[in-house]
Structures are given as structure tokens and as C-alpha cells.
Amino acid sequence: MSSFRYFASLCAASLLGGGVAIYGYAHWFAPTTTDYDSFEQQQKKYFAHYNASDTASITVPNGINFVQAAERSRPCVVHIRTAYSVSKSSNPHTMNLEDLFGGGGSNGENFHKFEDTPEEVTGSGVIIADNGYIATNYHVIENADEITVVLEDKRSFKAKVIGTDPSTDLALLKIEARALPIMRYGNSDQLHIGEWVLAVGNPFDLTSTVTAGIVSAKGRNINVLRKSEAMAIESFIQTDAAVNPGNSGGALVNLKGELVGINTAIASRTGYYSGYSFAVPVAMVRKVMDDLLKYGEVQRALLGVTILDINAELAQEKGIKEIKGVYVAGISEHSAASDAHLKEGDILLKINDIAVNSSSELQEVVARYRPGDKINVTYERDGETKTTTVMLRNRMGDTRIQRREQLSSVEIESLGATFQSASGNERTSLGIASGVKVVSVTEGGKLSEAGIQEGFVITHIDKKAVATPQQVQRITSAQKGGLLIEGMYPDGKKAYYALGW
Known part of the structure; x- marks a missing residue:
């Protein structure tokens, strides 16, 4: 009798357990077969416990708001269309879409056609004076037969070239217009790696496009200009803001909507955005634009030194204790550096209190000045930090200002x-x-x-x-x-x- 009761209890427990399991599966795990009149009903059921009003954890922190910067900068960025004969465009800038992205229109094929017919290339520019002066890239307007500038309000103007500087890939244009919105210059020296920036331009003819990213690096030399310019100055701001053909010459702005750079190049095997873009710092833009306006050409100041970046191998070879600054490998005779008694083996640390830790940084900072300007150079010699004043010179070895020649054939x-x-x-x-x-x-x-x-x-x-x-x-x-x-x-x-x- 006890065996029978034991068996009956065992069967009852099995049935109860099976029932609980079936109910649990049906209630919690089995796929629902409920019909819905709309996806909205599914949303409401699935997110029944979601608190839509609780946004505290996803609120954008103070200072990281792109709306103000975009609203301030978009009216100051123009669309540039350049008409030219393809036979005139065979040059290192316009043919190299893997590095420079100034044109190509919407199909990106213009640079690969060589028939002698007019073609159109598009780019961007930044209004820097309310009477119609516009900063852009040299490769956007190089060899152009005609340049048209379209404002954000759709007004269109013919533009003339005031001056160009291939060594920095910058150009100054002028349109006959008044009371234009202008973009305020920012301070590229104060940009920090990791800081938010916006790229504003006209990629693929999509006017007034804004993309966001962060500053990935500063003082970047990618040798894109030196392929065709022996005296090129490269010290780019690197960002991961998305830029594409047509963005070239457009603005890189900080969260105040201030200009911190002119978008110039991308790192890409295809000519289209694949992660990184590069901009000329506004500190360089400011100087080049002023020179082109005042003199018609850029006044390039030279220190007169041969320099090397300091790395672990050079530090070990030369007995350098700390890897910082730029190593002086040679001094030109009768140069600004020789007159200031700089010597081979010196380590240049600062130019006017701006730290320089690469050749590109040093060249960019010096290039902000004109022949005849005096700068303070902080350097290290035999473990001792010193400062000297240097009067910069031009290519000819003097301090004269060179104005654009009236050339006759x-x-x-x-x-x-x-x-x-x-x-x-x-x-x-x-x-x-x-x-x-x-x-x-x-x-x-x-x-x-x-x-x-x-x-x-x-x-x-x-x-x-x-x-x-x-x-x-x-x-x-x-x-x-x-x-x-x-x-x-x-x-x-x-x-x-x-x-x-």
C-alpha cells in the first residue's frame, strides 16, 4: 500500500511539474500570435515600462550643442563653381582626387576626361569680409576660366581671383556684393585634440551641408602638397568630420561657430570620405589672406635652418634626453638663424611661446610671419634652455617685401x-x-x-x-x-x- 501511495505521489508531482513548465513556456517564452492593427501598438506593448520623459541620462552636456555653431556658420559658407577647359586642368592638384577633393561635381569623373571641352568643378569657400572677400582652396579655382559664387540665399556672382598661394593651397576671391555675413576667425592654436568641430561645405552639390567630428590630431604633415610644391607648408588639423568632393575650401568651425580651419584634403584611396579629413589652420589662413590682399602674393619668412623631427633613434644617436622640440641639423650661411647665433645641434622648443614638436609645426608657425618680423626662439643647447631674438628673412636673404610683379611677355x-x-x-x-x-x-x-x-x-x-x-x-x-x-x-x-x- 505504501508503494502504491509513493507511485501515485510521484505521478501527481510529474503532472504538476509538467503543467507548470507548459504554462511558463506559453506565458513567457512562446512566440506571440497576437494580431496588431499597427506597429504603434507593438511599440506601446514592447515599451510599456519605458519612461519617455526620463532624458536626464541622454541630455547633451552643456557646451556640446551643434545648433548654434551651424546656424552661425552656414550663411558664411558659399558654393563655388568653376568652369574650365579640361586641356588646361592637367596639373597635380586637380588630377589627384585620392588626396584633394576640390571638385568632380556629382560624378567625380571630370578630371579623367581630356577632350578640349568646358567642364565644371565645384567646391566651397568662406566669406571673410562683408564686401565680398572669400577664402578658398587654390586647387578649387586653379586654371579656371570662369568662377561663380553662389550664396546660401541662392544669389549668384561672378568672382575674380585676388591672389593664390599654392604652397598652402589657399586662394582669395572677390565678388561684387555688400553687407554679407562673415565668419569670425577663431584660434586654431587653442584647439584641443578631442574637441568637437563642424565641417561646413557643399559636398556632391549638396549645399550648406554640416557634419560633426572631433579634432583627431594637430600639426599633421601628409605630404599631399609637397608632391607638387617644393616650398609647401603642411601642418594640418586632422578631424574625423565627414567631408567629400565639394567640401574643399569650406569651413572647419568650433562650437562657437568660429572659423578654425579651411577643409583641404582627405585620407582616402577612393577620393571619398573614409575616416579622416585635413584642414589648414586659421592662423595660417589669416596671414595668407592678408598678404594676398595687401601685396598680391604671400610674404614667406625663412628661419634658415635644416631641421629633423626628434624620434627615439635620433635621440639615442645624439644623446638627447627628452623627445621634444625640433633638432637643428644645419644652419644656412648668412641666414636669420646664423645671425641669431643658432647652431647645429640646438633643439628648438618654442616660437613666441608656441611649442613646436615637429618640423611641420615649426614651419607653419614661422610661416605666419613676414620677412623683417622679429620672433623669440626658445631652444636647448647642452642641456640648458635659452631664448634668442631672430629677425626673419625672405628667400633672397633680405627683409624686403615682395609685391606681385606686373609681368609682361x-x-x-x-x-x-x-x-x-x-x-x-x-x-x-x-x-x-x-x-x-x-x-x-x-x-x-x-x-x-x-x-x-x-x-x-x-x-x-x-x-x-x-x-x-x-x-x-x-x-x-x-x-x-x-x-x-x-x-x-x-x-x-x-x-x-x-x-x-
Whole structure:
């Protein structure tokens, strides 16, 4: 009898347990088959315990609000359209979409067509004066036959180029307009890594587009300009704000809506955004724009030193205890640095209290000044920190201001070509002190027979430096026999030609 009761109890317990399990599965785990008239009903049921009014944990902290910055900056950023003949666009900037993203319109294919037909490239610009001055990238307007600026309010103006600086990839434009909104200059020196910034521009013809990111690095040198500019200055602000073709020349702004940089390049294998973008710091923009307005060309100041970044290997080789500053590997004779008694082996730490820890940072800070300006240089020598005052010089070794030349062409029939002196921008981009540009070549003439092409800049004839067409004419007219002509093409390629007489 006890065995029967035990068996009955066991069966009852099994049935009860099975029932509880089936009920639990059906109630808690089984998929629902309830029909709903709308997805809104599912939302209400699923989030029945969600407190929609509790936003304390997701409220944007004070100071990180993009609305004000976007509202302030968007009216100050313009859309730039440049019309040009493709045959004129064969240059290092416009052909390199992997690095520079100034154009391509919406299809990104314009730079790969070589038929001699008008094409349109788009970019962006920033209004920096209410009477129509606009900062943009040089590669946006390079070789353009016509430049059109479209404001945020859809008004359209023809623009003229006031000046360009290929070494920083900047240009100054002017439109005939008044009472325009202008963007306030910020302070790029005070930007911190990790700080929020906005990129404002016109990617893919999508006007007044705003994207956000943070400052990823400062003083970044990516060698995108040095591919074509021997005297290029690269010390970019790196961000992860999304930028694409058409953003070039647009604004990088802080959360106050102040300009801290001009968006210039992206790191990409395709020419489209893939993580990082680069902007010219506003400290450099400010100086270049003022120079172009006042003098027509940039006044480049030089310290006169050969420098190296300090890394672990150099520190070990030279016995440097702390990896900071920039190492002086050489001093140019009769330069600003030599006059200030700087020496090889010195470690440059600061320029006017701005710390410099890379070659690109040092070059960018010095480039903010003009020949004749005095700067305080803090340096370390033999473990001792010292400061000296340096008066900066230009490429010619003096402190004179160089104004844009009024260049005139001179035809030399005996050579079958037309010449003019190389401009300041051309000399800067090629890293030469002087030269004479070949403007046009007559078929069947001596230069044509030698293979010299238009755009070639003659620097020496029979090892004699030349600076004017008159010098070229004087040397060649007095020559009997052959001549050796030395020079460079706009892409920096050196060339030598033997000219029969």
C-alpha cells in the first residue's frame, strides 16, 4: 500500500511539474500570435515600462550643442563653381582626387576626361569680409576660366581671383556684393585634440551641408602638397568630420561657430570620405589672406635652418634626453638663424611661446610671419634652455617685401618663343630664387626643335642664372655654338636641353 501511495505521489508531482513548465513556456517564452492593427501598438506593448520623459541620462552636456555653431556658420559658407577647359586642368592638384577633393561635381569623373571641352568643378569657400572677400582652396579655382559664387540665399556672382598661394593651397576671391555675413576667425592654436568641430561645405552639390567630428590630431604633415610644391607648408588639423568632393575650401568651425580651419584634403584611396579629413589652420589662413590682399602674393619668412623631427633613434644617436622640440641639423650661411647665433645641434622648443614638436609645426608657425618680423626662439643647447631674438628673412636673404610683379611677355624671334619672368608664386612653388617662363613656343623654332614645352621655367643658361626675358635674349644673342638650358616644369620635374645655334 505504501508503494502504491509513493507511485501515485510521484505521478501527481510529474503532472504538476509538467503543467507548470507548459504554462511558463506559453506565458513567457512562446512566440506571440497576437494580431496588431499597427506597429504603434507593438511599440506601446514592447515599451510599456519605458519612461519617455526620463532624458536626464541622454541630455547633451552643456557646451556640446551643434545648433548654434551651424546656424552661425552656414550663411558664411558659399558654393563655388568653376568652369574650365579640361586641356588646361592637367596639373597635380586637380588630377589627384585620392588626396584633394576640390571638385568632380556629382560624378567625380571630370578630371579623367581630356577632350578640349568646358567642364565644371565645384567646391566651397568662406566669406571673410562683408564686401565680398572669400577664402578658398587654390586647387578649387586653379586654371579656371570662369568662377561663380553662389550664396546660401541662392544669389549668384561672378568672382575674380585676388591672389593664390599654392604652397598652402589657399586662394582669395572677390565678388561684387555688400553687407554679407562673415565668419569670425577663431584660434586654431587653442584647439584641443578631442574637441568637437563642424565641417561646413557643399559636398556632391549638396549645399550648406554640416557634419560633426572631433579634432583627431594637430600639426599633421601628409605630404599631399609637397608632391607638387617644393616650398609647401603642411601642418594640418586632422578631424574625423565627414567631408567629400565639394567640401574643399569650406569651413572647419568650433562650437562657437568660429572659423578654425579651411577643409583641404582627405585620407582616402577612393577620393571619398573614409575616416579622416585635413584642414589648414586659421592662423595660417589669416596671414595668407592678408598678404594676398595687401601685396598680391604671400610674404614667406625663412628661419634658415635644416631641421629633423626628434624620434627615439635620433635621440639615442645624439644623446638627447627628452623627445621634444625640433633638432637643428644645419644652419644656412648668412641666414636669420646664423645671425641669431643658432647652431647645429640646438633643439628648438618654442616660437613666441608656441611649442613646436615637429618640423611641420615649426614651419607653419614661422610661416605666419613676414620677412623683417622679429620672433623669440626658445631652444636647448647642452642641456640648458635659452631664448634668442631672430629677425626673419625672405628667400633672397633680405627683409624686403615682395609685391606681385606686373609681368609682361617678350617675344624672342631668334628662339621662336615668348617669355616672361616667373611670378612669385611660381618661384615659391618650384623652390627657386629666379627664372624665366616659356609662355608660348612657335612650331619650327629653336625651342620647339629642342623639345622645350610651354610652361617650362628656365633657371640657368650655360650655368648662368636668369631672371628676365632680357637676360635670356642677351645671353643667347651673344652666344656662338651650343647652349645648355636648365630649368623646371610646373610639376617640379627638372630638365636639361642642348640648344644648337
